[in-house]
Amino acid sequence: MLKISTAPHMNSPQDTRSIMRDVVIALMPALVAAVLIFGLNALTVVLTAVAACVAFEYLTCRYLLKSTPTTGNLSAVVTGLLLAYNLPSNMPIWMILIGSFVAIVIGKMAFGGIGKNVFNPALVGRVFLFISFPVQMTSWPKPDFLNFLNTDVETGATTLGILKHIDAESSATKLVGGLENLPDYGQMFLGYTGGCLGEVSALALLIGFAYLLWRRVIGWHIPFYYISTVFLITGIMWLNGGNIQVEPITQILSGGLLLGAIFMATDYATTPMSRKGQIVFAIGCGILTVIIRRWSVYPEGVSFAILIMNAFVPLIDYFTIPRVFGTGRK
Amino acid sequence: MSNKTFHIGGIHPDKHKITTNKPIEDAGLPEIAYIPVKQHIGSPAKILVSKGDKVKVGTLLADADGIVSADVHSSVSGEVLKVEEIEGEFGYLEQMITVKVEGDEWEESIDRSPDIIKEITLSPEEIIAKIREAGIVGMGGAGYPTPIKTTIPEGKKVEYLIINGIECEPYLTADDRLMVEKAEQIIVGAKILNKVLGIQNAIIAVDENKPNAIEVLRKITRSYVGVNVQVMQTKYPQGAEKQLIEAVTGREVPSGKLPVDVGCIVQNVGTVNAIYEAVQKNKPLFERVVTVSGDAAENPSNFMVRVGTPASYLINKVHGNPAEIGKIIFGGPMMGTSAVNINAPITKLSSGILLFKDDHSFKPEETACIRCGKCVDACPVGLRPFAIASQVRDGDYHEMKQLHVLDCIECGSCAYICPARIPLLDYCKLGKYELKKSK
16 A cells, blocks of 8 residues: 655654753763762752653643643753753752742743743743742852762852852952852863852863754854853953953853853744844843843843843844845845 | 855755666666656647557657647557556546557667767757757756757846756765766767857756766866866755756846846756757657665666656566555655556656655654744745744735745755654645635
């Protein structure tokens, strides 16, 4: 019996599931780094978030939407990983469950599921937790290399937290620890510094980036333009007599910039469709990140920057429609 | 420096060019040939023969009906069994002339010697007449009658003649082998077209994934003035006319215009070989190279096949097991069509017959768009296939005009690349159809 079908008769080996699987693989080096730096607590946080996100998506499909669960495409696993990577490693389990619920049910499924959400679900979850539980979300365990059963967690400030306060009153500087507590470039590059569990190791994130590029899951444009924008603006500020706060290399290696630029500002659903639009989006993220880091009350601005730019995506898409072949060329 | 290619979009599907080193074999003669009277764009040719007539190889069976039409010649010698409507490759009834094959007797006017005749003695008008009498149509797949394309409209000037040796469809190697084995014929054919078009230089554009063809063509073009080889970076769909023109000359054919409007003419290498044979050897177009391949073909090969040979005859030749075959494709896997009739005949336009096993025959299930933008990156026309698909779903055909859906070249790059497996090309085709209907 012959089958008939319309052209094309072959498909790219890459499908939604394989893309999500590749993102999961690309996020693994950062998980290894997190466990080495923060101990098994980090693994607990990650496993809780992933399991909760998958479960919430499954239950929503099954009992609320009464449709075939979409968990097989692994996108809930990616959301769970990214949410966990944006949390401190000593986050209480019940708060992680709340964050996962907000990320999946409100951030993703309420909009219609995969591809239809306006905002990055992991960041929706993270920002919800950040606003609801500011104390837990800003108490950062100190790095403690290879001490896996890190039960007696000592907390300290992040690099950006220290920088935020150095030009404030001297008492504040004392409170969070002064410049002598700043990690050096090498420590920041490897991840031996306080922060969210998945954001600290630049090396691990860059390995993941290389993997995503090699597998053609994302282009280089968004991370490149995002990071370059931050580097350029802070660089100009620094050269114009800015203090250590705007030292550009520290700006890139600290906080969630690399995690955000590589894994969250490149989320397909919440970023523009065309290359041109993606570049506009990335530059916007960069500008907002610097503004929030430098002038807002928060030390870190990557989450807010990406979420704000998410809202501009339809507008950016509208103004960056690609030129059609054979039209409008001089 | 890397070779030239087109600038908007494009994809890199797996090549599967497993027959690239297989010389063209003579497929031999089927018992019965089914020769359709319409193997081109335009009106069907007028039938000149009737049941019981004896015909030879090259006998005119049907006469071009008007300008946009083409002559059809017999590809075999024997007796006309019937002239009637027979189910074609897609299951539609098509007017065909059925010839029972007896021997292999050719018309005396055809020069069957292997000598290559290099000297071009005919005038441009005589050459176009020869092309018309030989029933030549664009063999790259479009099937547009060649005499029209070689007659330059009043007020237009041709600056570039591009011979299309790109063959960007996976699996297919018919043009590749033709360039290796009939390089000199193609080069003389290009010189003939130079003369007709009144230009000095023809460019044979070949993808860099055909090193053998490039080597042979380069060697022979050295002894010819006015024919050059241009090696191109491999990318799909480089063989598409407008994309190839842009790749070679940097000129974009404006939306809704023809190549000649930017001073370009593109001819497929198969067509150019047919022009050589018609003009220098007096041989009408009744046979062509066909690649028979695919994962259900045990011995994939390139064949010289007489028009009208049933696909089933070629399937036997490559030891395809009918029980294993899930799908038969006429043409390439990107733009070809799947056949319903295993006995459908080879035409002037059949570049390949692909046999796919059952598990390669199904379309994957459509899932939700993840807005990855890969279709936008892939489209060689700069369209937004995801947006077209959503407008078609909504039935919003008015909006679709602004999306330039009529500029779609139906290359299938969008549907190939889509990770959600949305049949984007189907939506684009439906959009074009509805938009044309509403005009």
